[in-house]
Amino acid sequence: MRTRSRYRVLLPVILTLTTVFTVGTATAETTPPSPPGDAFYVPPSPLPNGSPGDVVRWRQINVGFPRPAVKAWQVMYLSTDALGQPDVVTGTVMVPQGADPAKAPIASFAAGTEGPAFRCAPSNMIAIGALYEQPGVNDLLNSGFAVALTDYEGYRPTSRTTYVTGQSEGHAVIDVVRAASRLTETGLSDKAKVVFRGYSQGGGAAMWAGQQQPTYAPELNLVGIAAGGVPADLVQVALSLDGHKGFGLLAYSLIGLDNAYPDLKLDSYLTDTGRTEFAKLQQTSCTLELLLNYKDKKLQDYTTSSPVLTPPWLARVGENKLGGTPPKVPVFEYHATGDDLVDYSQAAALHATYCKAGANITWKTYQTDHITLVYTGNADVLQFLKDRIAGTPATSNC
Structure with missing residues (x-):
């Protein structure tokens, strides 16, 4: 905790020294800089016109972990809240150095619970090297994925986050992929193969994104979803x-x-x-x-x-109970039988609901607790997602 506190003290200084620009049709030379430091997270008022996934502002950053080497950007992008109204959300886009971004698949990594305080925002945790799910992020980066990781709605200096609100979180998970490909500096393609991946809060968010994608973002080339510890009910x-x-x-x-x-x-x-x-x-x-x-x-x-x-x-x-519209792509759903934070039975019920509806579900259980599975499930998740990118057919075990 002392190390984390030290990084939190240094973070505003680091971010203030980072050169940042608002994205738009103008060149960097004619575009005013984005607000420095924590002010980057404060939504503009009024919100700009545009479509979900349009980038409002961005800045290139150095992330707080040494490997794999990446280029990284913090972004603010347009999205849609739980009431169907426009909002803005922040997040982080990472592209592994050495990869051809034009050919890289994009993983929307939905973070698990980080907490409501502004200092807990996933992008803040990434910047200081304190994201507890970093091993899962590194797995994807080392395998050639670009990673787009949303903060979800509401992280700002006076935070009002919408925790476990799937109707909002799913949109944020989808729109950070759109933002990643629309930010010219990343070089990512809007035709890239896309996967959603998350655990716990992130598992719910990834599954919500999967349910919403066919109507909310039909242009995305979504090929698979991995969601663990899902709070479905x-x-x-x-x-x-x-x-x-x-x-x-x-x-x-x-x-x-x-x-x-x-x-x-x-x-x-x-x-x-x-x-x-x-x-x-x-x-x-x-x-x-x-x-x-x-x-x-x-x-x-x-x-x-x-x-x-x-x-x-x-x-x-x-309105935020999963199961109403099963995802159209293969899903790896997994859960700890000894889960002490997210009830196992309701996740098993979601699996049964999806199977009954004819979804392509790979269901796996682990004899462990909730927090342990944050890490021990990573290898199976990575293999499932790599298979989807490779075009290997997924076989449901319903």
């Missing part, structure tokens, strides 16, 4: 977290849904203590704090009544 996930080690994830989920849907009015359910603690959680917590500082807490510790099973909340949660 938020009600079932929530019930297994209250009063247990993952309560901080439950609290963050309520905050994320409330940020996405102002009609939910989370504040009206909170006690004074709840308002104080939830505000603190949103402003200061990354994954470690969520798991340690809120372990075994209960909703009744912070609320006058639980919002989880009320009609307004159930309606919005229902």
Whole structure:
């Protein structure tokens, strides 16, 4: 943690010294520079006109890990929120040096839970070399993939992230691929083969992107999806977290849904203590704090009544339940049988739902816990995605 703190202190200086430019039809010489430092993340007002995936601003960066050598850019791009309205999202695009970007496949890497505080944004973690899923990212880069990694909606100096809101997250996962190919400096092709990959929060986001892609982004050459630890049914996930080690994830989920849907009015359910603690959680917590500082807490510790099973909340949660429109491409879905954070049974139910609908699903279980599978599933994920790029037929094991 001391090392991470030191990097956080240095990050604004590093980013301020980085030369950055707003993308557009004008040349770099005539385009005003993007805001330096953390101001890069502040959305312009009003939002510019354009289509989902259009780049609003960008800057080239040095990422905080030595291998593999990459060229990297932070981007802000247009996307679509959970209510179907235009928004902007930030993210990171990485292209391995030595690869021909015009021929490189693109992996949209949907990050797992990083936490609600601005310092936890995946692009901040990448910049300082602190992304806990870096081994999975490196696997893809070493295999010749360009990697586009979204921050999801809401990361800015005063963050209002929309955690576990699949309707928003799926769009962000898709649109970062569009942004990666539209940023001329990357050299990536808009005809490139594309895969979505994610675990935990990222597994849900990748699966949502897969469901949305045929109608939202039919031009993408999507060939496969790998999604693990998927929170497919938020009600079932929530019930297994209250009063247990993952309560901080439950609290963050309520905050994320409330940020996405102002009609939910989370504040009206909170006690004074709840308002104080939830505000603190949103402003200061990354994954470690969520798991340690809120372990075994209960909703009744912070609320006058639980919002989880009320009609307004159930309606919005229902809008973010996976399974309604199975992906059209092969899917590798995997889960830990001893998952202690994302209920196993609801993921198995999603697998059964997709199979019944005729989707091409490779389903695999691992005898381990949630966090361990972040790493031990990487080899199978990489092989599945490489096979999809190679054109090897996927055989469903439904």
